[in-house]
Amino acid sequence: MEFIQKKTADSAIEVYLTKAASEGISLTWDRFEGQLPECGFCETGLSCRDCLQGPCISHPFRDASKEGVCGKDRDIMGAQSLLRLVIKGAMTIIAEADELSAEIAAGKTSPVNPSQADFIGNDLARLLGNGTANVLAELPAPLKENWQARGVLPGGTLKDIFKASQKLEGGLAGVEELLLRGVKAALLACMAGKLHGRLKKALFGAQSPTKIEIGLGVMEEKQANVLLVGTLSPFLKTKILQAAQGRNIKVVGVATEPLLAYGTISPVTNYAAQEIPLLTGAVDLVVAGDRYVNPSLVKIARASSVPIVYTEALGADGNYDALSARIMEMAQQSFAVRQGLDRRVNPDRQTAVMGFSGGQVPARAVADALQEGQIKGLAIISGSGNVKYTQDRFLVAMTEDLVKRDILCLSTGEASVTLGKYGLLAPAEVDKYCGRGLASFLNSLGKDIPPVLDFGPGENGAALDLLIAVSGVSGKSLVDCPVVACFPEANCVSEVVEALWYVAHGVTTYFWPALPVTGSPQTMAALNEYLQTSFGASLPVPTDKRLEPLDRSRIILKHLKIADASIVTQGGHAWKRT
């Protein structure tokens, strides 16, 4: 089966696709083709592997296999497929917050604001313990009351995560109950993620907008390059940056947070293309964690004799001074061997300004601009890229359409990196991309403001905090504000969790690709109507695979009551027959 779809919109990446093909290196896209057609039961949420009597399916076209061995029907399977993702995603987010807290407790650094760090660390522990956290007390009262009434107010890891996982073991929970369990788990993760963000602030100080270079071109052909991949301890990253000082070693990253208090780690590309930097021949050492790191990276690195430092192994070196020194040593040795090899780096790079989560965007100003019609709405843009779509195409084209229509776009995490590659985080490009109202609003915020504002990792909740603050100063609930969240190319489970918590806050969220619930009419309906009734916002699952980027942004504009949303559909299935 051949996959007829352009692989990437990024011309710098495309160069290396040809190279990979000629060298017989299998990339994400090739492996995706090998998976096609993906299991239709799993894709639509009609499968279950929760016990050892299975695996079971609910067959849409065969009466004899409509229910699993235990009697789960398509609706329960669909709702549970979603819950399963949510539990896993929530655990990831919580684990990260907990790890940082543990590192502080272990004395890895002295925080900028020690008492604050201490306070937040304790608050996180209480939140995860039994849910009695200050972070919940700050919530707008109506929101908190509603959550209380719906039974989704976080109550600690045992009650929210463990209990939700029990729902996959059987029982009588219907679609709505399962969905609420998911919301509850998501809200616990939301609060943990938020505390995680605050902890960073207490450790390193408030984030200020920072100029950074993005693109493969940041790597140096004539010096050693260390590539940091995935989620890594900020302490370790800081140590590595410090160790690299004055050593003629360039530290770059992919799918890792680029901004540190100490300095920046330039993203060479985004998650979806994380294998490509290795194809330049200029990566001399890989430092990798777990989250966002594709196992294929190891194979490609080995094949091109690039050493890898794995930081997440049980019993891994916790002495970051020693580890970073060793990393530098290894990088230099590797470069000594590799400098004679073919190193050809595509010079494309873009300037970006990232890091607006530190309060540079006053909620009052945003509320006023909304009031005056200078900007028409707020959109959170998230999602780390998905091989099911031409890399970057949807995310970039949709965001361009939104800013053109005076929507203030707040991007998070990998979405920021993606937009940065195309100049959407470059202050010089405001007039090129933005509608007149948005452009003048951005200029009013100060110098060097880009078309799209990066708000750091999505799970730290800075963008959502701004939305809540705007609703606060407007005296309206979020449900009544022109806000929306959008994941044009989502790939990982934590993004599903984020989507659910946005909705629980009253922010309708558009999520692509379709969540694995499409086989369950009840779950599909509940994500629209039941969530709307419960939280005033919905998580619609768009299933039309033919929608082009502008069709999709029209859906969002229509939600914000802006454009006459005439949807133009064209194209066909993502996969075609030969």
Next chain:
Amino acid sequence: MPAIVEKSFPSAITGERKEEKLKVLMVDKAKCTGCHQCELWCGNEIGSVAKDLYLAINEVPQPVPRVFVQGKKFVLQCRHCPDAPCLSACPNGTMRTDPETGVVYVHEPTCIACWMCVMVCPFGIIEPSSSLKVAIKCDRCRNMGYPICAEVCPTQAISLQERPNPSPT
């Protein structure tokens, strides 16, 4: 029943055996994992109106796959018998043979749902669809490039092959 005939003569009209041209779907029992993907995609691509899994799932009447994953991990679809009993049982010529390929197919516009073909199929692969009021069976994707079941089979248990040469009788 024609199937009992010892047909050891070539057809005087075509001068050759039809089955020599016929390719059939072969199933390797050892490779079939019983994953039902063939049924799912056949139901979607051939059985449904929408041809889009997200929509096909909720289609009424329920789309009917032409291939059957049976009990012990084995796939069965129409064998397109050279002397197909369904052809002689059909009372109005709805069951037809493609003279080019030997594929036996249901000409749905004329099917009157009498289920005579169901009554005689020794493989039990013709589905009497009360809701669609037609007899439904595999036409080996005669209007498509390649049989969908063989295309989607993750283990390549289903493949399109020449019908084995008839042994001398």
Next chain:
Amino acid sequence: MRYVIIGGSAAAISAVESIRSIDDKSTIDLFSDEETPLFSRVLLPYYVAEELTKPLLNFRGADFFEEKSVTPHLGVKVLAISPDERSVQVQDGVYAYDKLLIATGGNPIVPSISGVNKLGISTLKTMADAERIYKYPAKRAVVIGAGSIGVEASISLQRRGTKVTILEQLGQVLPTVFDEESAAIIAKRIQAIGVEVVTGEKALEFVGDEQVKKVITDNREIPCDLVVLAVGVRPAVELAVAAGLELGAQGGIKVDELMRTSRPEIYAAGDVAETHDIARDASFINAIWPCAFEQGHIAGLNMAGTRTPYAGSYRRNSIGNFIGIPAISMGLTQVNSCATGSVADEYREIKRKTRDGYRKIILRNGKIVGAILVGQTQKAGLMSMLLQKQVDVADALPVLMSNSLSFMDLLPIIRRNADKFTETEFRELIDTGL
């Protein structure tokens, strides 16, 4: 070689195709007293139900005769056969043959009930009958006889808005086709459509002036303006009898395994022929479409010079989509009613009733001789094959009775009984890649 075929339905057409698959030189003259050839008699109730238009009744295309180089004589009645001269006489002449096929089918039985000749009373056998009933502006109809045609005709009329009563003198609907239990399920379905079902009552008189007004039975009067007679068919053996051909015990033309009559150059096939019935293990007339087609096929092959024995006939009926659920029956319907043969034979009946389904198998000495499937019928063909081949299935009964029965389950049985299949058949069955 000159071939003459009398008849224009399944057996005749099937014979033409078989002859032409071997011999494309010789002449074929086909005589049919129907003006409209190539239409399928079993579909006439569908025509009445307005589910089929006339062209869709045809089981072969209009250019069939031309394509097969057949000289059709349509609407031409054969007056006599002269076996010694090897010729047939028609109104305008005499046609000589080397091989003759009698496929004259059956004549509908017109019961000798008082008033049976009144206007508004018709059989349903020919296209003309169907058109007459189709065009008749009936408000209330009585269908006499609850066989397949009777049941289908009543539902067809009811669907078109005519209030229908179906009258059966035996105790159940479809008495020769289904057993009591399955007939009860079907009767319920028929009633749900709106047809009044009266069983165990006999029509005694048709009353009316010229036009029928009511039907009088043993214990009621049913007002009506249309009566459809569907009490069955008798083999149309008049020509054969006049020609001195031997008849069988059931009154059909007796044929051997090559479909030859008592005159070896004359063959018979279809509803007129009496063949060996596998299920009954006795000589019988199985007046059903698939048998007619098979017999015509065998007759054609033998007429064209091959030696192709007929394995035997057995009854197979499908009630079609008329009642909303599929129902298929084959062979014997119950042990007592139809059983013939040796006293040493051991019969068994296994049945299973589900909410809206029914399945029964009748075994004779461990071999299937009858099966009834209502609801879940998709695997009926498997039973049919096992019945035809008379293989021992005594150790496979649970799987045969199961709704999850699949072809896979039969493989061991087929392998064990390889000798009962021809090599071609066996290969077709086994060569699924197994």
